[in-house]
Amino acid sequence: MWEWQVVWDSLPALWKGLQVTLQATFWGILLAMSLGLIFAIIRRVSPGVVRLPLIGVLEFIRSTPLLVQLFFLFYVLPNYGITLSGFETGVVALGVHFSTYTAEVYRAGIESVPRGQWEASTALSISPVQKWTRIVLPQAIPSVIPALGNYLVAMLKEAPLLSAVTVVDVLGEAQRICSRDFNCLEPYTMAGVLFLAISIPASFLARRLETRFGPTTA
Amino acid sequence: GDDDDDDGGGGGSTLEKAQEDGVITIGFANEAPYGFADSSGEATGEAPTVAKAILAELGINEVVSVVVPFGNLIPGLEAGRFDIIAAGMFINPGRCEQILFSDPDYCVPQAFGVEAGNPMGIMTFDDIAANPDIKVGIPTGGVEDQYARDAGATDDQITNFDTLQDAGDALAAGRVDAIAATSLAIQAELERLGDDGLEATPGFDVVIDGKPASGCGGFGFRKSDDDLHKAFNDKLIALKDSDGIRPLVEEFGFDDEVDAAKGRTAEELCTE
Amino acid sequence: MFTESVIERLADGVWITIQLAVMAGAVGTAAAIVSGLAGLSSSRAVRWANQVYVDFFRGSSAIIQLYWAYYALPIIDRDLTFSPLQVGVVVLGLNMGGYGSEIVRGAVQSVSRGQYEASTALSIGGYQRMRYIIFPQAVLSMLPPYGNLLIEMLKGTALVSLITLADLTRVGLDLRQAGDLSSASAFTALLVIYFFLAISITFIVRRAERFARRSMGLEA
Amino acid sequence: MAQQQLEHVADLVQTGTTQGETIVRFERVRKAFGDLVVLDDLDFEVKAGEKLVIIGPSGSGKTTILRVLMTLERPDAGGVWVDGDYLFRVEKRGRLQRASERHVARVRTKIGMVFQHFNLFPHMSAHDNVAFAPNKVLGIPKGEAKDRAKALLESVGLGDKLDEKPSRLSGGQKQRVAIARALAMEPKVMLFDEVTSALDPELVGEVLNVLRELAHNTSMTMLLVTHEMGFAREIGDRVVMFDGGRVVEEAPPEELFSNPREERTKQFLHAVLDRT
Amino acid sequence: MAQQQLEHVADLVQTGTTQGETIVRFERVRKAFGDLVVLDDLDFEVKAGEKLVIIGPSGSGKTTILRVLMTLERPDAGGVWVDGDYLFRVEKRGRLQRASERHVARVRTKIGMVFQHFNLFPHMSAHDNVAFAPNKVLGIPKGEAKDRAKALLESVGLGDKLDEKPSRLSGGQKQRVAIARALAMEPKVMLFDEVTSALDPELVGEVLNVLRELAHNTSMTMLLVTHEMGFAREIGDRVVMFDGGRVVEEAPPEELFSNPREERTKQFLHAVLDRT
Numbered sequence A: 001m002w003e004w005q006v007v008w009d010s011l012p013a014l015w016k017g018l019q020v021t022l023q024a025t026f027w028g029i030l031l032a033m034s035l036g037l038i039f040a041i042i043r044r045v046s047p048g049v050v051r052l053p054l055i056g057v058l059e060f061i062r063s064t065p066l067l068v069q070l071f072f073l074f075y076v077l078p079n080y081g082i083t084l085s086g087f088e089t090g091v092v093a094l095g096v097h098f099s100t101y102t103a104e105v106y107r108a109g110i111e112s113v114p115r116g117q118w119e120a121s122t123a124l125s126i127s128p129v130q131k132w133t134r135i136v137l138p139q140a141i142p143s144v145i146p147a148l149g150n151y152l153v154a155m156l157k158e159a160p161l162l163s164a165v166t167v168v169d170v171l172g173e174a175q176r177i178c179s180r181d182f183n184c185l186e187p188y189t190m191a192g193v194l195f196l197a198i199s200i201p202a203s204f205l206a207r208r209l210e211t212r213f214g215p216t217t218a
Numbered sequence B: 001g002d003d004d005d006d007d008g009g010g011g012g013s014t015l016e017k018a019q020e021d022g023v024i025t026i027g028f029a030n031e032a033p034y035g036f037a038d039s040s041g042e043a044t045g046e047a048p049t050v051a052k053a054i055l056a057e058l059g060i061n062e063v064v065s066v067v068v069p070f071g072n073l074i075p076g077l078e079a080g081r082f083d084i085i086a087a088g089m090f091i092n093p094g095r096c097e098q099i100l101f102s103d104p105d106y107c108v109p110q111a112f113g114v115e116a117g118n119p120m121g122i123m124t125f126d127d128i129a130a131n132p133d134i135k136v137g138i139p140t141g142g143v144e145d146q147y148a149r150d151a152g153a154t155d156d157q158i159t160n161f162d163t164l165q166d167a168g169d170a171l172a173a174g175r176v177d178a179i180a181a182t183s184l185a186i187q188a189e190l191e192r193l194g195d196d197g198l199e200a201t202p203g204f205d206v207v208i209d210g211k212p213a214s215g216c217g218g219f220g221f222r223k224s225d226d227d228l229h230k231a232f233n234d235k236l237i238a239l240k241d242s243d244g245i246r247p248l249v250e251e252f253g254f255d256d257e258v259d260a261a262k263g264r265t266a267e268e269l270c271t272e
Numbered sequence C: 001m002f003t004e005s006v007i008e009r010l011a012d013g014v015w016i017t018i019q020l021a022v023m024a025g026a027v028g029t030a031a032a033i034v035s036g037l038a039g040l041s042s043s044r045a046v047r048w049a050n051q052v053y054v055d056f057f058r059g060s061s062a063i064i065q066l067y068w069a070y071y072a073l074p075i076i077d078r079d080l081t082f083s084p085l086q087v088g089v090v091v092l093g094l095n096m097g098g099y100g101s102e103i104v105r106g107a108v109q110s111v112s113r114g115q116y117e118a119s120t121a122l123s124i125g126g127y128q129r130m131r132y133i134i135f136p137q138a139v140l141s142m143l144p145p146y147g148n149l150l151i152e153m154l155k156g157t158a159l160v161s162l163i164t165l166a167d168l169t170r171v172g173l174d175l176r177q178a179g180d181l182s183s184a185s186a187f188t189a190l191l192v193i194y195f196f197l198a199i200s201i202t203f204i205v206r207r208a209e210r211f212a213r214r215s216m217g218l219e220a
Numbered sequence D, E: 001m002a003q004q005q006l007e008h009v010a011d012l013v014q015t016g017t018t019q020g021e022t023i024v025r026f027e028r029v030r031k032a033f034g035d036l037v038v039l040d041d042l043d044f045e046v047k048a049g050e051k052l053v054i055i056g057p058s059g060s061g062k063t064t065i066l067r068v069l070m071t072l073e074r075p076d077a078g079g080v081w082v083d084g085d086y087l088f089r090v091e092k093r094g095r096l097q098r099a100s101e102r103h104v105a106r107v108r109t110k111i112g113m114v115f116q117h118f119n120l121f122p123h124m125s126a127h128d129n130v131a132f133a134p135n136k137v138l139g140i141p142k143g144e145a146k147d148r149a150k151a152l153l154e155s156v157g158l159g160d161k162l163d164e165k166p167s168r169l170s171g172g173q174k175q176r177v178a179i180a181r182a183l184a185m186e187p188k189v190m191l192f193d194e195v196t197s198a199l200d201p202e203l204v205g206e207v208l209n210v211l212r213e214l215a216h217n218t219s220m221t222m223l224l225v226t227h228e229m230g231f232a233r234e235i236g237d238r239v240v241m242f243d244g245g246r247v248v249e250e251a252p253p254e255e256l257f258s259n260p261r262e263e264r265t266k267q268f269l270h271a272v273l274d275r276t
């Protein structure tokens, strides 16, 4: 029933798929980290008319399934003239979805910067931009690195969903093999194993970050 | 204790059990006009309708249906997720290695859905292979996937979709230049899309090793269920012989396609 | 568009999703408690086994687990053919348990030492101490993260649409494929309904929180 | 709180030991936290019915003695003997061996403790705080346990607070609930660790009243760690002065307070009495 | 820290105001937090070069005055005038109007503040703490800003701590860095809010030395809130006694400390001087 030959035959394709998964995760991480930071800052500096709708939108994105969001971006946006490829859709969906989590993490980090730091910045006439980039964020970000790390691992775990919008990632390759060659046990199992081989060290690393940077405030 | 019957281990064959309980599960792929869910979620289309008629004759009056992405039909059958594939699945040697097929109940040519005016001049799979810029959308696991690759199209050119509808949406969105399926399915999909900017290419028979390969579809069974397969096939042959299929499936746009399957058998298609 | 039959089918999908969420939530809660307490066990073997469970489910992808349990498991042994609902409940539940484990463990550890000591002084030990003294107090600090976890699990239920279960997402996809709903209305409807379900969870958890606070005498 | 109610406590508390026999004995008990030796080959005895007051500077190991007796800490060496049994050991063929958890649990029921920070169960009413352990641990039927708890709470002047959660009680009320809770288990020996030092000064009196009542009108063995020197003098049969994990001096209170023999005791008393 | 080094501070500090002119004026300034009125129609003035000491009981609004001047709080009513400009308002056609953030920012540069809890930037070295704002805000070229920062840190006796992060400095050292940091912006008015009260007693002296040096040898205007009465007496030109958000009494230090006129002042001085 279990045929090693199938395993060997499918490994190259699965490995290719895994690279696609990792690439999508990588770009998704970049997007989530920067977008989350922007959201967190907007939340802090903007007036209520901007902040409240923003909070609502973030809450909405965070509490609805990534899978449906993927479908939405992939199948509905073209109606409005925005046609992203499956891969682009995946990166945008992962990035935006997880930016709602990273925004919370950054927010906790920003709130953990003592009031005195803001006041000293004012007393020294430091401009708002400098205050954020040189005083507040350099203090806020190190304390949130462990919490960020956890979400980045979570993101890696969600990345196989991209196969639902035609991205031939590790799961997509497994599906391909399963439906073309009718061997399903080995490719799905190996997809899972390959995935664990990446994600377990990643979560181990995230845990190391936690011990390195102390308990998280998020 | 009763559960023991479910696993088919000790409690007789799938056929016996289905006849005893009066119920069986079929799998289909939500692809009009072959098998699809109507507005109420009920399975309808060519294959479920024919299957229900034959199963009723076998004394099985209740049919439970499961929607599965096309590519998961055979894995799902083998995993015991359902007992019959009623999706108008083409009979070909690769699939015959995995499962048993009934004789075909229809044969149909291939076609593409393309942008109106067919600007890239796509008429056959060879045309796709000849132009690396062309991207074609194909449901995962469809024979078209094999046809395209046999013609020499690369993985980069082929995008697999869970369903033909997803591929159709991608065509409308300009993500792919063509979608490939049977001419009937393309017709149905273009109807669903209702987009004047799209059209169907004329139907054509795929040529393999110099011989035109027919696209003939039938019903799929697990290899271990040969009694169910035989009982079903006998009734199907009788129905074909008595011209009983056409009236059942006319409403789905089938006419000549049914006649085209006359005299054709699973055996010959499996060794073609 | 949203004809009566479409709404009926969406309602059926919501019902399946709710059933799935409730059952997976129950499995997940039980798994979280068992695993959280196992993580505090004095036995090294129990702790180690628990860590394997937690790492596996936190480390691997739910969607791959679902595919594997649905398509691959029956190939290993036909007796392991579970219905999509069973697969969904177990996979989503165990995943939830993997995350919930840390919540339970953290909350139990946050109960003050004095409570353990007072219990010992009254000869309340082992199971009784956990059941009647420590755990009820830990529940309060568990609830907020538990609420978030439930929402994560609810979102996860959408994945079962990929293993043929006619949940809300599947119904939305089918309606769209059948041409009853446009992509835009189908997916918008799904997002709105999921959001509504998530808000309901938040609401229920808040109520539970208030109840717990009250029973701790923290709120009138 | 009427005096009449308080006398009631005595009626509710019975101890099954003969007055005057040794009930607690520490034999060369040693306990260290890391490098810090907290109990340094400590020897001392308590007689049944005795009211023993323990005093000494901060960090001298007073709390640790009580915690060892309550089985909250395990000594590194030496023996602790309670009412006929060794606490963490059993005698087998003339040799002391590590005891099973079951043995420790059995000996533990002879001892009750009241903590500085009350450690009431916050999710239970005062009534349930007191009735819970007798019901679940001693197996007294629920109704009976509740009745006894009610009587105990009334006897410490809290008959009207039965259904309150601890968060709605004052510190003095909490500590009285905690005393009732410990008494409900009918221990032979009760340990009190600075039970008034976390209280607002004006609430100290109501707790001392209960302790006084217990001291004067019951035959219960009591070990009290306290900085309330006046109170120690009033109720103590004997005062033990501790320092560096050892007994520096012990004597009846009049003697030790008026006429300490050791320099260290004089110093300590000077500092403490000056402060108040 | 050698006396020689300290005198150096004065050379580094220049102020561009004429001695004796009014530089800060509060006009009927009112500030409330919710129902609590903290500044109650406050009027008072500071002259250029003056060393003004502000005393008063806790909660009297001393910190709030400094925070309003530093633009960390906005008054509810009244006007604050600094060196020719209103702080939160501008005069337009004879009427005061709400000022733009730009105007506030410009006036703000005239004022520097040293906080009770230092508020150093923990991720920057001492050197960068001092050089950062001159470079980024005043636009002084980086090299020059660094050189001046170095000179300032040397002048407060920290020439050997340039590259240390704040977490590796003692409280007294931190506060000296904070003073250097504020001086580096060359404010006309410096505010000191109990800058020694978070320090270990033995570190207070080194900070007071720096303040003394600034007070005696520069023409900088200084407002100091302090409880160090001896120091206030030594360096203050004038002492203002505050209570309930109003000036109770003001006078030169010898006069106010030896011979207070108001009952409230007597009371306060009595309490404070007794305590130390």
Ligand SMILES: Nc1ncnc2c1ncn2[C@@H]1O[C@H](COP(=O)(O)OP(=O)(O)OP(=O)(O)O)[C@@H](O)[C@H]1O
Residues within 6 Å of the ligand: D033, D036, D038, D056, D057, D058, D059, D060, D061, D062, D063, D064, D065
């Ligand atoms: N769990 C522990 N780990 C490490 N050190 C401990 C622990 N428990 C107590 N100690 C140390 O042991 C010493 C004695 O503690 P103990 O609480 O018995 O003193 P004490 O006489 O009760 O003092 P106090 O009057 O302050 O309550 C102290 O120095 C304390 O810090």
Ligand SMILES: Nc1ncnc2c1ncn2[C@@H]1O[C@H](COP(=O)(O)OP(=O)(O)OP(=O)(O)O)[C@@H](O)[C@H]1O
Residues within 6 Å of the ligand: E033, E036, E038, E056, E057, E058, E059, E060, E061, E062, E063, E064, E065
């Ligand atoms: N942001 C704020 N919100 C509410 N109340 C405040 C705030 N800032 C100050 N207060 C209150 O205003 C009053 C005056 O505060 P302020 O800090 O000016 O007093 P102070 O004279 O500096 O006292 P201290 O000597 O204790 O520093 C206090 O009662 C304080 O609690």
Ligand SMILES: [Mg+2]
Residues within 6 Å of the ligand: D062, D063, D064, D193, D194
């Ligand atoms: Mg103690």
Ligand SMILES: [Mg+2]
Residues within 6 Å of the ligand: E062, E063, E064, E193, E194
């Ligand atoms: Mg102040």
